[in-house]
Amino acid sequence: MFDILSDVFETIRLKGTLYFRTDYSPPWAITVPEYEQAARFHFVIQGRCHVSLPSGSNIVLEAGDVVLIPRGRGHVLADRFGRAPAPLERVIQESGYDGRGAFVIGKSDPQATTQMVCGHLGFSQGADHPLLGALPEVIVITQADRDRYPLLDESLRLVARRALSDEVGAAASIARLSEVFFIEAVRASVERHPPLANVMTAMTDRHIGRSLELVHKTPGDQWTVETLAKASGMSRSRFAERFTELVGVAPMAYVTEWRLQKALARLSSSKASVKEVAAQAGYQSAAAFARAFSQRFGIPPTDSRDLESS
Numbered sequence: 001m002f003d004i005l006s007d008v009f010e011t012i013r014l015k016g017t018l019y020f021r022t023d024y025s026p027p028w029a030i031t032v033p034e035y036e037q038a039a040r041f042h043f044v045i046q047g048r049c050h051v052s053l054p055s056g057s058n059i060v061l062e063a064g065d066v067v068l069i070p071r072g073r074g075h076v077l078a079d080r081f082g083r084a085p086a087p088l089e090r091v092i093q094e095s096g097y098d099g100r101g102a103f104v105i106g107k108s109d110p111q112a113t114t115q116m117v118c119g120h121l122g123f124s125q126g127a128d129h130p131l132l133g134a135l136p137e138v139i140v141i142t143q144a145d146r147d148r149y150p151l152l153d154e155s156l157r158l159v160a161r162r163a164l165s166d167e168v169g170a171a172a173s174i175a176r177l178s179e180v181f182f183i184e185a186v187r188a189s190v191e192r193h194p195p196l197a198n199v200m201t202a203m204t205d206r207h208i209g210r211s212l213e214l215v216h217k218t219p220g221d222q223w224t225v226e227t228l229a230k231a232s233g234m235s236r237s238r239f240a241e242r243f244t245e246l247v248g249v250a251p252m253a254y255v256t257e258w259r260l261q262k263a264l265a266r267l268s269s270s271k272a273s274v275k276e277v278a279a280q281a282g283y284q285s286a287a288a289f290a291r292a293f294s295q296r297f298g299i300p301p302t303d304s305r306d307l308e309s310s
Contacts, residue, residue, distance in 0.1 A: 002213045004203045005131075009183060011265045012127035016175030016182075019119040020099070021163045025106030028114075029078035029085035038072035039121045039182060045160050047114035052076040055137055064143040066156065068185050070135040079114065101166065117163045119178045126264055126297045126304075128257070130248045131186075134195040139185055152184040195248070202246035207232040211243065211251070219259045220282035225251050260296050263289070267304045274301045 024047075032040065042049060043066045051059040051067050053075050061067055069075060076085045097103045102115075123132070146153035155177050162173045190197045202208045211228040214221075228251055229239035243251045259281040266277050278289030278301075293301045 002217055004209070004212050004216050005183075005200075007216045008129050008131055011261055012129060012132070013124040013265065013269075014179055014182065015122050016178035017120050017122045019117060019163070019171065019174050019178065020097075020103045021101075022114065022116045022118060023102040023104045023110075024079065024114045024116075025112070026079040027083060028105045029076060029083040030091050031085040031087050032075050032077060033088065034074035035072040035120075037123045037125055037127065039068060039070045039123075040072065040075075041066055041068045041119045041121075041178065041181070041185075042077065043117045043119075043156060043159060045115045045117065045164070047112070048079075049114055049116060050078045050081050051138075052078070052081065053138060057138060059138065059140055061140075064146070066141040066181075066185070068139040068141065068182070069137070070132070070139065070186075071137070073137060117159055117174070119159075119174065121178055121182055124265065124268060127261065129261065130254070131196070131199050134193070134199045134248065135186070136189070136193045136196065139189045139193075141185055141188065145188055149184060149188045152181065152188050155181045155184060198246045199248065202243070205242075205246065207234050207239070208243050208246055211239070212247075215255055215258055219255070219262050220280050222282065223252075223255050256292075257296075259283075260293060263293065263301070264297065264304060267301055277301065 042051070042061065044061045044063050046063055048063075049061040049067075051057075051061060053059075053069070053073060058081055059067055078085060091105065092103070095103065095105055141152065141156075146156065159174055159177050159181065162170045162177070186196070187200075190200050203212060211232045214228065214231055215223060225240055226236055228243075229236045232239055234242070240251055243254070247254055249257070263277045263281045266272055266280070267274070272280075274290065275286045278286045281289060283289035283292070290301055293304075297304065
């Protein structure tokens with residue numbers, strides 16, 4: 001069976017890019033800036049962390065808890081709510097942290113500090129999918145959640161073990177493990193977030209899932225609402241209604257967007273010509289493809305290979 005979710009994550013190029021381990025003694029409060037095309041997580045190994053988001057959400061994390069901020073929103077981390085925060089970059093400079101070892105703030109009883117693993121996952125510039133749009137502002141994973149999802153729990157245990165080891169290759173291991181954690185955290189959050197549940201349901205629905213599988217397997221085929229509805233075993237009107245209800249966009253809007261997403265991924269990861277990519281995406285001419293691509297991403301296809309390095 002074709003794995004639609006894996007195809008989505010492969011195409012948007014989910015990638016763990018950096019992490020640091022903290023050892024914070026009170027008082028402390030840090031503003032983490034907003035960052036587009038990214039997700040952040042903070043995993044508390046020891047102590048407690050208070051998280052505040054622009055929406056007004058306030059979250060208290062205990063040891064073993066994790067907060068995932070899927071859309072890169074700015075937020076504040078602190079030892080207590082209400083403390084005036086300092087920008088992350090300034091705190092790093094003042095602490096002398098150089099990326100090695102623990103990011104230390106203050107000095108106190110080692111058993112009373114807040115120790116966390118903080119990670120950053122990136123997506124390709126311009127990458128998008130209804131799944132990303134359906135993600136909530138914040139996902140909180142508690143010990144109870146970890147008990148219900150063994151793979152999620154194991155990935156976090158391995159992250160903690162590698163972060164505290166300081167062994168060669170730890171950073172690379174944590175980057176890969178954080179990708180596993182992100183995917184499993186999304187899966188574990190489905191039942192609490194209806195828009196996310198809808199998109200995930202679409203991928204496994206007997207009818208809509210079949211249409212998504214076809215589009216993902218061969219996005220360049222000349223799909224229409226009629227051909228997708230027929231392949232899904234539904235009437236045209238019922239198919240269009242159900243697809244839009246679950247996925248959040250109309251069938252042909254999804255087809256067009258996914259073709260361009262696959263084209264973006266191929267252009268930025270291969271030496272294929274624009275003409276070759278256009279044909280694979282189902283466009284009859286490179287010129288028509290270039291117009292659609294430029295309208296969607298704001299740059300011509302020939303410039304897209306520079307996105308990953310910008």
